[in-house]
Amino acid sequence: xxxxxxxxxxxxxxxxxxxxxxxxxxxxxxxxxxxxxxxxxxxxxxxxxxxxxxxxxxxxxxxxxxxxxxxxxxxxxxxxxxxxxxxxxxxxxxxxxxxxxxxxxxxxxxxxxxxxxxxxxxxxxxxxxxxxxxxxxxxxxxxxxxxxxxxxxxxxxxxxxxxxxxxxxxxxxxxxxxxxxxxxxxxxxxxxxxxxxxxxxxxxxxxxxxxxxxxxxxxxxxxxxxxxxxxxxxxxxxxxxxxxxxxxxxxxxxxxxxxxxxxxxxxxxxxxxxxxxxxxxxxxxxxxxxxxxxxxxxxxxxxxxxxxxxxxxxxxxxxxxxxxxxxxxxxxxxxxxxxxxxxxxxxxxxxxxxxxxxxxxxxxxxxxxxxxxxxxxxxxxxxxxxxxxxxxxxxxxxxxxxxxxxxxxxxxxxxxxxxxxxxxxxxxxxxxxxxxxxxxxxxxxxxxxxxxxxxxxxxxxxxxxxxxxxxxxxxxxxxxxxxxxxxxxxxxxxxxxxxxxxxxxxxxxxxxxxxxxxxxxxxxxx
Numbered sequence: 299x300x301x302x303x304x305x306x307x308x309x310x311x312x313x314x315x316x317x318x319x320x321x322x323x324x325x326x327x328x329x330x331x332x333x334x335x336x337x338x339x340x341x342x343x344x345x346x347x348x349x350x351x352x353x354x355x356x357x358x359x360x361x362x363x364x365x366x367x368x369x370x371x372x373x374x375x376x377x378x379x380x381x382x383x384x385x386x387x388x389x390x391x392x393x394x395x396x397x398x399x400x401x402x403x404x405x406x407x408x409x410x411x412x413x414x415x416x417x418x419x420x421x422x423x424x425x426x427x428x429x430x431x432x433x434x435x436x437x438x439x440x441x442x443x444x445x446x447x448x449x450x451x452x453x454x455x456x457x458x459x460x461x462x463x464x465x466x467x468x469x470x471x472x473x474x475x476x477x478x479x480x481x482x483x484x485x486x487x488x489x490x491x492x493x494x495x496x497x498x499x500x501x502x503x504x505x506x507x508x509x510x511x512x513x514x515x516x517x518x519x520x521x522x523x524x525x526x527x528x529x530x531x532x533x534x535x536x537x538x539x540x541x542x543x544x545x546x547x548x549x550x551x552x553x554x555x556x557x558x559x560x561x562x563x564x565x566x567x568x569x570x571x572x573x574x575x576x577x578x579x580x581x582x583x584x585x586x587x588x589x590x591x592x593x594x595x596x597x598x599x600x601x602x603x604x605x606x607x608x609x610x611x612x613x614x615x616x617x618x619x620x621x622x623x624x625x626x627x628x629x630x631x632x633x634x635x636x637x638x639x640x641x642x643x644x645x646x647x648x649x650x651x652x653x654x655x656x657x658x659x660x661x662x663x664x665x666x667x668x669x670x671x672x673x674x675x676x677x678x679x680x681x682x683x684x685x686x687x688x689x690x691x692x693x694x695x696x697x698x699x700x701x702x703x704x705x706x707x708x709x710x711x712x713x714x715x716x717x718x719x720x721x722x723x724x725x726x727x728x729x730x731x732x733x734x735x736x737x738x739x740x741x742x743x744x745x746x747x748x749x750x751x752x753x754x755x756x757x758x759x760x761x762x763x764x765x766x767x768x769x770x771x772x773x774x775x776x777x778x779x780x781x782x783x784x785x786x787x788x789x790x791x792x793x794x795x796x797x798x799x800x801x802x803x804x805x806x807x808x809x810x811x812x813x814x815x816x817x818x819x820x821x822x823x824x
Contacts, residue, residue: 310428329397330698336397344748361777373545378452394713400451414459469507478524482535491653498631498633546646559642563654566606566634702714707720726783729783734780737782784800787819796819
């Protein structure tokens, strides 16, 4: 007997939750790899575990490697490593498993958060559940099961509940003031980019509180009441955190007009909500070999922007849920204004759909509602497209998990190491146990250093130009502290890049080269 229509949404939610929990258990068994951004956070965790202070990155000083330099990490928010740190301390697991538990916890929290928010703004049980299903069937949802991406994972767990709260208050009271104050801190803890989403949510909250009263004074009064706790929240964040170092918004070479700076934010609903950017391997910022060339990417980007604007207009015209339309207008409008400014000013923020994820997630239930009003042929076409996208997602997860479990190296951190093989990591672990206490290890990938327990480490990015004097000057470390071990890809010995790394340590000489495996070498200097 078929399940009653009123209960079908429970089946959808049960399937999504079951698959999420299964994937979560798998990555606890074999933890994911690590993106560079949260990798910097886990290096702070490593420093804290070795006796360093809160949120301090402790590294050898470039002026004299006999000494250390202490840096308060402000480029990224602390939640990406502090929440895993809580799991690590509380459950006694390794770093990789703590990241895996963070992914599982945040995804389950996010599923319920977004489902309840979609219901809150007027959608039926089945549309809300199917929207969560569409979210969970896309590649961006399973990325942290292959590579832990830090802030994006934490934000997914928090944003649905933040949005739910923004549409839950009908009057000003102490609970509302507390909500505004605390959500600023919690959201920033998850990811520093939350600040523009914080402003978007507060706009929605202000509009909902004031729109049923026509008097201008009520709008002004409500704005002032909301602004006070918001200002306190932002002031604390600025004084205690952002003012203590640099961040992506602190560096700019100046304004430069570009078409992509306008089109990318306008196209964010489709780029971020329907995996257009991920499936194309990045239209502008490429993580993998690009599918489109520069001209084709621009055509796709412009088409995506036009279709996103058309979808936005259709939602405003045909979706009957007023609160939902307020959310879409608030977040899409703020995202366009904020990121057009950011990209035109050339701030250090990449052209990636992940920065707009909340915009895409908000558009999903509206798009589903519109599709359900169409003729069956269009519904079936969307279903086929959804199945195809889901297939690519499953394929991505299976390939990534098999690579992590069967190919990647694993050390004490537990993370799947992509940029070192097992023979090389095994050798380094023995060296870490037996090398003199003053030995220093150097890596070209920030995550490898997490598997060095007993010695200090340095992370140097690979030089793009092996003849670049700028690279050597920017990465020169003076002094001699004892044995120096530099892990490099074997190809660096042939293309000359190994020499650039030697020159970064001018007080070291008599370098020897040991081939650790087919793909990796170790430079040893004294």
